Amino acid sequence: AQSVTQPDIHITVSEGASLELRCNYSYGATPYLFWYVQSPGQGLQLLLKYFSGDTLVQGIKGFEAEFKRSQSSFNLRKPSVHWSDAAEYFCAVGAKGGTASKLTFGTGTRLQVTL
Amino acid sequence: GAGVSQSPSNKVTEKGKDVELRCDPISGHTALYWYRQSLGQGLEFLIYFQGNSAPDKSGLPSDRFSAERTGGSVSTLTIQRTQQEDSAVYLCASSLGLAGLWDTQYFGPGTRLTVL
Incomplete structure (x- = not known):
């Protein structure tokens, strides 16, 4: 079965500083990988996704993530953080079976x- | 267009009562998912619908939990005889339901359930 580990429960950065959020996954096949963001009182919003191809993926709001198969990682990065980026970030791995896209x-x- | 909507946004109930949570998916989305988000447990998959059928109920934690979907649209998640450990945010998501391809899930704002 697939699993995802986010080792950092809480991170504090200064506005304008760079950011890296860590994600490690376990999955037997080529993974579908995702980063979602959840702001207070809001639903989950998809930031970016990786299916195949270029291992550096660009997303919305200036975020990017790099898939590293050898390290089973999919870390999220942003060069310069804005105060509005304060939120909770979730990494997810997807399994596709028939029409089910299970995260x-x-x-x-x-x-x-x-600030 | 309209996103996924859920109601109520908040629900407080007493232990032992039954509750119903509702999800309205994005129009045209045939796949619908329920997840539970609780402190310390993160987001857990509960159940998945394709149309009105539920091929995967593997995440339902007990037989007190059930869900149905009617008309290929609205879904209700019912929790019978609620327990304090059922307190969580229940999230619904929908997607196009494409066979053989990954399709993005769009999430609703959730229902926060508190069992006293």
């Missing part, structure tokens, strides 16, 4: 941005 999530990393 397994990590436990999330809460990002705090200081």
Whole structure:
């Protein structure tokens, strides 16, 4: 069965600083990988996804993630964080079976941005 | 267009009562998913619908949990005889339901359930 580990429960960065959120996955086949963001009182919003091809994936809001098969990682990065990026971030791995697109999530990393 | 909507946004109930949570998916989406988000457990898959049938109920935690979907649209998640450990945010997502291809899930804002 697939699993996702986000080792950092909480991260604090200063506005304008760079950000990297870690994600490690376990999956027997080529994974579908995702990063979602959840702002307070909001649903989950998809930031970016990786299916195949170029291992560096660009997403919305200036985020990017790099798939590293050798390390089973899919870390999320942003060069310069904005105060509005404060939220909870979830990494997920997807399993496709028929029409089911089932997601397994990590436990999330809460990002705090200081001004 | 309209996104996934869920109601109620908040529900407080007493232990032992039954509750119903509702999800309205995006129009035209044939696949619908329920997840549960609780402290310390992260997001857990509960059940998946394709049309009105539920091929995968593997995540339902007990037989007190059930879900149905009618008309290929609205879904209700019912929890009978609620327990305090059922307190969580229940998230619904929908997707186009494409066979053989990954399709993006769009999430609703969730229903926060508190069992006293």
